[in-house]
Amino acid sequence: MQLAPDHVQPDWPDGTPQQIHLDLYVDDVKAAHDEVISLGARLLKPADNIEWTDGFQVYADPAGHPFCLCW
Template identity: 55%
Template sequence: MRRPRLPDPAALARFYQALLGGEINRPDRWTLDADWMTLHPPGGPVLAFQRAADHRPPRWPDPDHPQQLHLDLGVPDLDAAERDALAAGARLLDPGPPGRGWRVYADPAGHPFCLVRQASA
């Protein structure tokens, strides 16, 4: 019998910290342990990562293995952000055609997210 993959909340928190910055497990209203981690990005919402014993990684864009969340992260330089995301452990899922302003990636637990080029002000 194949053992299910359990996403590591600490690894996911560190992955998103590498992309967004912020503080992991800031003492506040959250109960924190090895199964529940938080990331407090600067000026943004708190992200929480919980271990799921029966975790089935999404297979984007397959609806039989649906997304459990999807973040669109605005970035000023898509190529630089891609290098950072890949170095942090992301996988490129859809580079899109040349010149498209967004690309799709998977985080280490398989959740898809997009890096989206921000419009110049």
């Protein structure tokens, strides 16, 4: 990966398919959330209920690429 100074971050959600989308399965979503936020991610769509046994939250990395934390 490299920094692209003229990069325009994608919109989410967008009708145009993304080049890549990662679903990252974690054991402790609260700890994983704190970690990705501390690394510069921002939350795009929170889970309806984080206590559910199955769920996901959508984030964007610092360059704007969307990814999910799943549990």
